[in-house]
Amino acid sequence: MGSTAADKVAFITGGASGIGAAFATALADQGAVVWIADRQIGPAQELAQRINDTGGKAHAAELDVRSYPSFERAVAEALRYSGRIDYLFNNAGIGAGGEVDSYTLDDWNDVIDVNLRGVAYGIQAVYPIMIRQGGGHIVNTASMAGLVASPGIASYTATKHAVVGMSKALRLEAERHGVRVSVLCPGVIRTPILSGGRYGRSNGLTEEQQLKFWEPLRPLAPEVFAERALRAVSRGKAIIVVPAWWKAFWYLERLSPTLFLWASRSSLKRMREMESTAD
Numbered sequence: 001m002g003s004t005a006a007d008k009v010a011f012i013t014g015g016a017s018g019i020g021a022a023f024a025t026a027l028a029d030q031g032a033v034v035w036i037a038d039r040q041i042g043p044a045q046e047l048a049q050r051i052n053d054t055g056g057k058a059h060a061a062e063l064d065v066r067s068y069p070s071f072e073r074a075v076a077e078a079l080r081y082s083g084r085i086d087y088l089f090n091n092a093g094i095g096a097g098g099e100v101d102s103y104t105l106d107d108w109n110d111v112i113d114v115n116l117r118g119v120a121y122g123i124q125a126v127y128p129i130m131i132r133q134g135g136g137h138i139v140n141t142a143s144m145a146g147l148v149a150s151p152g153i154a155s156y157t158a159t160k161h162a163v164v165g166m167s168k169a170l171r172l173e174a175e176r177h178g179v180r181v182s183v184l185c186p187g188v189i190r191t192p193i194l195s196g197g198r199y200g201r202s203n204g205l206t207e208e209q210q211l212k213f214w215e216p217l218r219p220l221a222p223e224v225f226a227e228r229a230l231r232a233v234s235r236g237k238a239i240i241v242v243p244a245w246w247k248a249f250w251y252l253e254r255l256s257p258t259l260f261l262w263a264s265r266s267s268l269k270r271m272r273e274m275e276s277t278a279d
Contacts, residue, residue: 006031014092016043022226028056037063065118090122115159135178151268187246
């Protein structure tokens with residue numbers, strides 16, 4: 001992102017860990033004022049303190065993205081202290097592992113509330129501010145699961161497809177207001193969401209088995225992801241796929257959806273085999 005982030009104000013949801021924390025650290029290093037918004041206020045405050053101790057400018061804000069009033073309060077606080085919001089990183093997300101026949105209604109609701117409503121609420125709270133400012137950049141974190149079919153995480157896939165579609169539509173609408181919109185589609189990133197836990201329901205595998213499942217896909221460190229993604233954000237790219245080699249899956253799905261579905265069966269088969277050994 002380079003010098004374009006200097007003196008800008010960035011509001012980052014899910015900013016206390018994983019990709020969000022990597023964004024906060026990288027943007028602060030580039031001279032931005034970062035607002036680390038997370039429902040885990042303790043870790044958010046600790047990260048803000050570490051950034052401030054190393055010469056950066058960071059604030060922590062308690063935010064539950066499932067609640068629009070919570071968004072309004074956090075955004076109002078950022079606006080009151082910083083005067084503007086130049087970047088909104090709609091980054092908070094959770095997953096529900098396992099096949100749909102194992103889901104409960106709560107699993108669907110939890111994922112939809114965080115991954116889809118949370119993004120919509122962020123846009124609703126910040127987009128009008130950017131319009132009044134005459135500019136800004138909304139960056140929504142989706143996933144490769146928002147571009148291709150991903151068995152074993154159907155609810156996550158559904159919400160991330162929705163985020164991609166929402167972002168593309170908003171990008172066209174926002175041009176007349178001078179507001180940019182980008183959507184991030186990460187491959188596998190080495191964050192806590194890989195092992196389930198408090199970031200979503202696992203599929204019955206242990207944490208060690210979960211990590212073993214993802215390891216062949218070469219998880220990228222969040223710090224490396226943030227650096228590459230921010231460079232693409234600074235160029236105003238619409239759809240950002242990092243690592244770039246994941247584009248091969250996207251291209252295959254677009255060229256031959258039937259062939260891609262056939263290839264995806266191997267991933268589903270491997271997951272089922274691991275689950276059977278965990279029983």
